[in-house]
Amino acid sequence: MNDLSVRPLFIRPATACDVVLLSALQAACYQPAAASEGCPDSSNTGASPSASPSASPGTGVAVHVGEAWRPRSWAEVLAMPGSFALLATVREPGVRGVPGQDAEGHGADDEPVGFFLAQVLFAEGELLSFGVVPAHRRRGYGRRLLAQGLEVAQRQGAERIQLEVAENNRRAQSFYKTAGFSLIGRRPGYYRLAAGDAVDALILQRLLM
Numbered sequence: 054m055n056d057l058s059v060r061p062l063f064i065r066p067a068t069a070c071d072v073v074l075l076s077a078l079q080a081a082c083y084q085p086a087a088a089s090e091g092c093p094d095s096s097n098t099g100a101s102p103s104a105s106p107s108a109s110p111g112t113g114v115a116v117h118v119g120e121a122w123r124p125r126s127w128a129e130v131l132a133m134p135g136s137f138a139l140l141a142t143v144r145e146p147g148v149r150g151v152p153g154q155d156a157e158g159h160g161a162d163d164e165p166v167g168f169f170l171a172q173v174l175f176a177e178g179e180l181l182s183f184g185v186v187p188a189h190r191r192r193g194y195g196r197r198l199l200a201q202g203l204e205v206a207q208r209q210g211a212e213r214i215q216l217e218v219a220e221n222n223r224r225a226q227s228f229y230k231t232a233g234f235s236l237i238g239r240r241p242g243y244y245r246l247a248a249g250d251a252v253d254a255l256i257l258q259r260l261l262m
């Protein structure tokens with residue numbers, strides 16, 4: 054990690070006003086270069102999680118690539134009971150105020166770098182979608198965004214949080230392992246690929262108590 058590249062990170066709740074931005078961020082995070090990053094359950098959102106064929110490095114096997122949901126699907130997900138989203142932005146160093154800043158200090162010129170979407174129903178939390186844009190990875194932003202998301206989930210009553218990740222998404226698995234998630238199950242062939250292949254989903258869980 055290059056410490057000089059780390060900029061102040063701002064995290065705020067996302068609302069229905071942010072759906073276009075959330076959709077664009079999700080697309081940037083799941084672009085084909087990030088192949089195989091099958092992410093938590095886009096299948097129950099009404100969104101379209103269809104796969105694009107892409108080669109898994111070193112295997113030649115087509116892998117699942119998460120597809121961004123349309124803004125309308127984001128609006129539907131955000132309207133589901135217990136769902137919430139966070140939006141992370143960074144600011145150039147030394148900039149104290151930005152014209153157009155809102156009451157919480159978020160400037161219109163801040164650069165969006167990541168998002169977090171989860172749902173909490175009673176004691177059960179589910180991480181539905183999460184990402185940091187490629188240009189800003191390995192700077193600790195994902196760790197901080199996840200920590201804040203888990204804090205919100207816990208405040209909403211979650212005692213544990215689960216997610217699904219494609220078996221060949223090693224980067225995300227490594228990320229979640231360092232964040233204290235454990236493997237608790239597997240859904241064989243969960244991510245269907247255009248070429249007819251399939252990738253298992255691993256179910257990871259972290260206790261929040």
Ligand SMILES: CC(C)(COP(=O)(O)OP(=O)(O)OC[C@H]1O[C@@H](n2cnc3c(N)ncnc32)[C@H](O)[C@@H]1OP(=O)(O)O)[C@@H](O)C(=O)NCCC(=O)NCCS
Nearest residue numbers: 090092184185190191192193194195196224225227228231
């Ligand atoms: C997974 C993801 C959110 C991580 O975001 P990030 O901002 O790069 O993560 P951080 O910089 O906070 O990394 C925290 C720790 O996770 C681990 N980690 C993160 N990326 C890693 C990688 N590519 N390889 C190995 N370990 C990694 C490291 O232990 C890292 O700590 P370190 O940098 O001090 O070694 C990001 O890679 C991403 O958006 N991926 C595409 C979308 C995706 O897979 N979402 C999750 C689907 S379930």
